[in-house]
Amino acid sequence: xxxxxxxxxxxxxxxxxxxxxxxxxxxxxxxxxxxxxxxxxxxxxxxxxxxxxxxxxxxxxxxxxxxxxxxxxxxxxxxxxxxxxxxxxxxxxxxxxxxxxxxxxxxxxxxxxxxxxxxxxxxxxxxxxxxxxxxxxxxxxxxxxxxxxxxxxxxxxxxxxxxxxxxxxxxxxxxxxxxxxxxxxxxxxxxxxxxxxxxxxxxxxxxxxxxxxxxxxxxxxxxxxxxxxxxxxxxxxxxxxxxxxxxxxxxxxxxxxxxxxxxxxxxxxxxxxxxxxxxxxxxxxxxxxxxxxxxxxxxxxxxxxxxxxxxxxxxxxxxxxxxxxxxxxxxxxxxxxxxxxxxxxxxxxxxxxxxxxxxxxxxxxxxxxxxxxxxxxxxxxxxxxxxxxxxxxxxxxxxxxxxxxxxxxxxxxxxxxxxxxxxxxxxxxxxxxx
Numbered sequence: 309x310x311x312x313x314x315x316x317x318x319x320x321x322x323x324x325x326x327x328x329x330x331x332x333x334x335x336x337x338x339x340x341x342x343x344x345x346x347x348x349x350x351x352x353x354x355x356x357x358x359x360x361x362x363x364x365x366x367x368x369x370x371x372x373x374x375x376x377x378x379x380x381x382x383x384x385x386x387x388x389x390x391x392x393x394x395x396x397x398x399x400x401x402x403x404x405x406x407x408x409x410x411x412x413x414x415x416x417x418x419x420x421x422x423x424x425x426x427x428x429x430x431x432x433x434x435x436x437x438x439x440x441x442x443x444x445x446x447x448x449x450x451x452x453x454x455x456x457x458x459x460x461x462x463x464x465x466x467x468x469x470x471x472x473x474x475x476x477x478x479x480x481x482x483x484x485x486x487x488x489x490x491x492x493x494x495x496x497x498x499x500x501x502x503x504x505x506x507x508x509x510x511x512x513x514x515x516x517x518x519x520x521x522x523x524x525x526x527x528x529x530x531x532x533x534x535x536x537x538x539x540x541x542x543x544x545x546x547x548x549x550x551x552x553x554x555x556x557x558x559x560x561x562x563x564x565x566x567x568x569x570x571x572x573x574x575x576x577x578x579x580x581x582x583x584x585x586x587x588x589x590x591x592x593x594x595x596x597x598x599x600x601x602x603x604x605x606x607x608x609x610x611x612x613x614x615x616x617x618x619x620x621x622x623x624x625x626x627x628x629x630x631x632x633x634x635x636x637x638x639x640x641x642x643x644x645x646x647x648x649x650x651x652x653x654x655x656x657x658x659x660x661x662x663x664x665x666x667x668x669x670x671x672x673x674x675x676x677x678x679x680x681x682x683x684x685x686x687x688x689x690x691x692x693x694x695x696x697x698x699x700x701x702x703x704x705x706x707x708x709x710x711x712x713x714x715x716x717x718x719x720x721x722x723x724x725x726x727x728x729x730x731x732x733x734x735x736x737x738x739x740x741x742x
Contacts, residue, residue: 315457342455405432405600407627414628420684433473433569474523563694580613592616600625609643631661
């Protein structure tokens with residue numbers, strides 16, 4: 309009996325230019341065929357196979373009420389506040405956004421994160437295409453549910469968490485809440501209970517929020533691009549109550565790192581998003597804000613959202629999806645500190661940028677952040693210190709230099725500093741110059 313061919317992971321090409329439309333993601337899911345499958349060409353292929361499969365999946369997964377919004381209500385025995393502990397004096401945390409795509413690039417990012425030996429890992433949301441149970445198991449939990457080789461999220465030694473994304477809500481959040489969250493949480497504690505939480509120690513608080521639960525509205529009608537049919541993206545009331553009653557950031561002077569799936573900025577403008585405007589009633593000081601949703605690496609300068617909330621935005625939604633090299637930044641009016649503009653050489657011959665992730669190391673009041681590509685090579689680094697609720701950038705060479713944008717310059721700069729032939733990954737982390 310002949311051996312079955314080895315499994316392959318999903319190519320990047322089917323994921324390119326993925327729309328935000330719910331129905332069109334179901335069509336993309338139905339059209340995504342593994343290598344070697346007979347293509348569905350023309351109107352006959354669309355009407356005879358793709359459309360019926362998409363309609364069946366949409367009716368099964370999208371129609372019906374959303375999953376109940378899990379929270380930390382009275383009697384739950386869980387406040388949603390967890391210790392940010394590591395070994396010795398430091399805590400290592402790895403962050404990746406829009407990772408669960410099932411591509412070779414996602415697998416490479418997972419392997420690179422594992423080599424950091426993080427105490428905690430946090431996914432910033434989105435499992436593709438629609439976050440149903442089959443996709444969650446295959447692209448996040450490493451279980452084979454289809455023709456592609458599965459991918460497994462790297463677990464932290466102390467705990468792993470996942471935020472909700474709009475793609476998980478395309479299937480009403482059922483697989484996210486019922487299948488994924490029970491497999492995550494503290495390594496020596498209960499599973500992840502809700503889609504928002506806080507990790508904290510004596511100097512820092514990581515406040516992770518669900519910005520996706522309200523990213524869907526009425527089935528089919530949500531495709532209409534005007535009120536009252538569009539989704540609000542508001543933070544749920546239970547989440548805001550938790551912020552005010554459990555976290556109480558206004559009564560605390562520790563440094564704050566915010567994690568969300570969606571951006572704190574409004575698209576095509578310099579204003580803050582509705583999410584940020586909601587948050588500023590609870591947080592009235594500078595924050596480092598990591599988010600995904602946009603598939604790129606972008607490090608932004610300080611932006612004033614009013615009422616004391618100052619946002620240093622870090623877009624890291626480039627862990628698993630194609631990074632469209634020609635796509636302009638979503639917020640051109642914002643001052644950009646750094647973006648990785650290198651071209652990623654891939655076996656599909658696509659014009660794309662590099663995938664990557666971020667490693668955070670908390671040491672007392674100091675936070676070091678390293679942005680790395682899918683090979684683990686460093687592309688940018690920054691360092692912060694907190695005192696009395698303020699944030700201070702320790703590195704005077706804060707912005708990335710232009711020669712960090714091309715790989716040959718990375719190698720030459722490392723060698724020029726005595727790093728040998730290209731230097732180690734750590735040596736290739738470049739500091740910028742004003």
